Amino acid sequence: MESTAAVAYAPSRESQVKVIAASSLGTVFEWYDFYLYGLLATIITAQFFSGVNETTGFILALAAFAAGFAVRPFGALVFGRIGDLVGRKNTFLVTMGLMGASTFAVGLLPSYASIGVAAPLMLVGLRLIQGLALGGEYGGAATYVAEHAPEGKRGFYTSFIQTTATLGLFAALLVVIGLRTWMGEAAFAAWGWRLPFLLSAILLGVSLWIRLQLQESPVFQKMKEEGTTSKAPLTEAFGKWRNLRLVLIALLGAVAGQAVVWYTGQFYALFYLERILKVDGGTANVLIAIALIIGTPFFVVFGWLSDKIGRKPIILTGCALAAILYFPLFGALTEAANPALAHAQARAPVSVVANPATCSVQFDPIGKTTFDKTGCDIAKSALAKAGIPYVNEETPGDPVVMVGEVQIDIHDKASFDAMLTPALEAAGYPLKADPAQTNTVMVVAILTVLVLLVTMVYGPIAALLVELFPSRIRYTAMSLPYHIGNGWFGGFLPTIAFAMVAASGDIYAGLWYPIGVAALTVVVGLLFLPETFKRSIDHQH
Template identity: 75%
Template sequence: MATTYDDGLPKHHAATQNEKLVIAASSLGTVFEWYDFYLYGLLATYISAQFFSGVNETTGFIFALAAFAAGFAVRPFGAIVFGRVGDMVGRKNTFLVTMGIMGLSTFAVGLLPSYASIGVAAPIILLIMRLAQGLALGGEYGGAATYVAEHAPEGKRGLYTSWIQTTATFGLFAALLVVIGFRYGLGEEAFAAWGWRLPFLISILLLGVSMWIRLQLNESPVFQKMKDEGTTSKAPLTEAFGTWGNLRWVIIALLGAVMGQAVVWYAGQFYALFFLEKTLRVDGATANILIAIALALATPFFVFFGWLSDKIGRKPIILGGCALAAMTYFPLFGALTNAANPMLAAAQASAPVTIIAHQEECSFQFDPVGKNKFDGSSCDVAKAYMAKTGITYANIDAPAGTPATVKVGTVSFTAPVPTSMVGPGKDAAIAGFQDALKVGLAEAGYPPKADNAKINKPMVVAILWALAMLVTMVYGPIAAMLVELFPSRIRYTSMSLPYHIGNGWFGGFLPTTAFAMVAATGNIYYGLWYPVVVAAATVVIGLLFLPETFRRNIDE
């Protein structure tokens, strides 16, 4: 006799209208939450001008960085707090709460008075709102994924939950479209003055719609069954993390699946955009359009790989995507340089740049507050200028006391020794060196920015699409795998923490970490070692310890 659900339906069946509503409502609500989360990043320039203008430049920039990073940093704590509530109170009510917190926090940013109006309270309140957003997102994902998976028919969890996996990309699209629409509709001057608030304010409408839709839903059948039988967890944190039997699976999920998924996700969508704009000097509008096209073409494959994981398993697809990323990132980003800025690629091949200096005299060329002039040594003067150009260079050690030399092809430029100079003479010598080096780089064929007419746009889209396809491989099946890995009584808590440590910390800080690695070495590709090593480590750990889960019964 076939196994059936409580409603009499067989476990393998076509999606009912109620199940379609569950997927649509859960996904739509999560799209809105990602929309809210991404707005801060897209409007960071305007927010910085409004809320950090009254403090000195260094302090203001530190606050801006802290507020941006806060949303990533607190996501695991949101997972702990709301995961516990979700396992004790229920899936539906918990993600209604997280949605409310996210929506109201975002709306409040649109109303928040500037620094000019209320002083230092403005950036402090802004930081609190950003923390609230991160906490809410930390609780939202686990609830939505668990809720959808526990409604899904046996054998279709990958397909059903893959719709949740599309929401981050759709949320980014929604935020981009709204911001672009208001900027063009109002004009840059009006948008900078007050129009930047409108994308935050209209989020209250999105909140109302998504809350109304989700209120039409019933509790997850798995949780309702546990509640009726009195078998819900009374201490989900203790059961999830206080017992080695479950904690080991949390650790394996993080190291053997999620951390690799996270770096592939952020490298394929965010770091690729950063690389185009900051390193290859493609103008921002063009870069946004190209990556938007690639993401639009790749997004259906979240669902495809979710469906495929129901047929062949989660593990080979997730680990396969991590392995492909580790093997292809260097050639793909190299090809991206050739396609997006062929003049830069040609110059790097014909006239490679080398800095010859005593390495112990060289400072770490990464300054998060933008105040260090890096003019304390000859090496610093040389590297500081090269760091601003974004041009890759090699390092060769020289004897102590030797002035640093920048070699462009066969032509050398000797940097001044600042310690032997003071006042205007020092500044003039540094400026003279920079001017000469600028001319030398231009004569060697290094362009100040990418020539839009020479960008091979179809090839750039194809490369970005390939990077995004790796994202869909690792991300499409991950929700179903995490749901299946843990028992129902502590599922929300257990799956949320590794997901948000992986994506909030390993993934969220990837652009900053990779940029620091590039700045430290001078090699524009060196930052790729971060996602490559993490993805490769996930493949090894996952192969050794991660179980296959796609045939598991999650009703227990």
């Protein structure tokens, strides 16, 4: 039932378009900033983590990427509270300014070679500022747009915000691809990687100018005039069981699954192509970009559909399909992108035969361990560095590595490395994916399916979260589960998945993490998540 107050404050169609455009453009810019880091992870590893070994450096770079995610829930608390106390519009402007300044500063940072360990520490500091700002951004944009939308169209209106993460990634991809092509790989890796960060200053200026044109949201304006805004949004949102229960249900029954599906489909797929299937970085970016162009309109399609049939069935179906399809999809991706690797795996599987007690986990956060104390460590370190999948077999005897039927004894690191490389080459293991053998059409088709799963879970989520919580604490209450889900469950996915792959030797082991979380969300969502698509937007309790 639409309230008379909401009707009185309903804005004109022209201003509704402006609201969507301004909120979405600003959020596109913020995601552009955030994604640049992920796309340039390999170069940033070389620039800021060059004093550590390659595998650890890459995992550390991913962890620094995740540092921005770690603080996002705290940003949600800080800026969500301000948004419920002071208003949606002004909070927007602060988060954008912080985001833009910290991104620009990344482009100016000296490298590890220049100032040593201070470089990665400064980088992580800037990532933390970005994460705090982003923690306040999304809830503000979703709340602002939803509170302007007419009844029955909130899914459609807010779905445009859901496209912003993908459009931001796409903008970052275009800039990175364009600069790499124009400058050449050598110049881009040396100094050109700074340009995408520095160019963000132009986007910041445009976005701030657009947002300054906006008015306050009608629902917040109405609460302010009536004196019904919350005096203590944090206490009200999380200190009352009725609201806290909704926060937990939103997190586990919707957002956690949405987050892992999103990060698997857009981030893990890119890392998987580059690091595990050894597809050239530029080519991998182009393939992901094509899939995003095809898939992005479906954010709006599923947002619109959620206004007709509800938010819950679309989100939970997307999570369930992801849990069922990930293993076959990534298996098919291996076959299509690097068939030589798939065939070598099938024809001459690699196994490390060793006593498990002599094997370390192949992850060293400090970067000082050489993994050469035992035969098992020597073997696993060499295989992880080469990106070769392997299985573990137990033996009480001396460790050996089997490449198909060929046995390699492990005496010391130098002799093992000297024997491993020719054995892998003889078994057909490729150093890189051969572009001539890559089935590009099939790769794009698989990546598009992954993106479509993202659009199913992500398209309706903003409308669901806005409708779930009372208007007086909405910014605070919806921001926290969104950013715990996307910041922690999603943001740490690449790091967790790669550590699982490095530890087990199984290139598919990392998929167990998103599959498990998506399955949990389906169960919790079916049991506890209410349907919200027919609710009024301005309920205060």
